[in-house]
Amino acid sequence: MNKKFKTALFKKESEMPFEQFAHxxxxxxxxxxxxxxxxxxxxxxxxxxxxxxxxxxxxxxxxERILELNEKYSTNYMDAFTLVEECFRKALTQGLIKNNPTEDFKMPKKQ
Structure with missing residues (x-):
């Protein structure tokens, strides 16, 4: 594979919208x-x-996004957002991101 093609491929992947990667x-x-x-x-x-x-x-x-959604939706609904964490772990293993932003985050309990 030539260098120009590799560069174009990496740039396209790294700019991939979260929505597309998750889909x-x-x-x-x-x-x-x-x-x-x-x-x-x-x-x-x-x-x-x-x-x-x-x-x-x-x-x-x-x-900020998770806390915003947590204010709007029920606990059961928020449990479905585990895909977000799974997506970031997969993106990390594929080399699309350098750090996983979901690490060490604890969802506050609703009162």
Missing amino acids: DWLKTYGSSRVKISSVRARSISILFGGPYPITRITKKIYE
């Missing part, structure tokens, strides 16, 4: 032996990052 990951996840209800429950997590590039989501952005 692709969910298709892979759904093709394994999991229940359809598990895939459906996790699909709401695609809304988390929207068109924002996955490489630009920092710990601060992640925490």
Whole structure:
């Protein structure tokens, strides 16, 4: 593979919107032996990052977004956002991000 092609490929992947990465990951996840209800429950997590590039989501952005959603939605609904953490772990193993913004985050309990 020539250098120009490698550079273009890496740039395209690193600018991939979270929404696209999550959608692709969910298709892979759904093709394994999991229940359809598990895939459906996790699909709401695609809304988390929207068109924002996955490489630009920092710990601060992640925490603010999760806390914002936590104010709006029930605990059971928020449990479905585990896909967000799974997506960032996968992006890290694929080399698309250098740090996982979901590490060390603890969801505060609702009162």
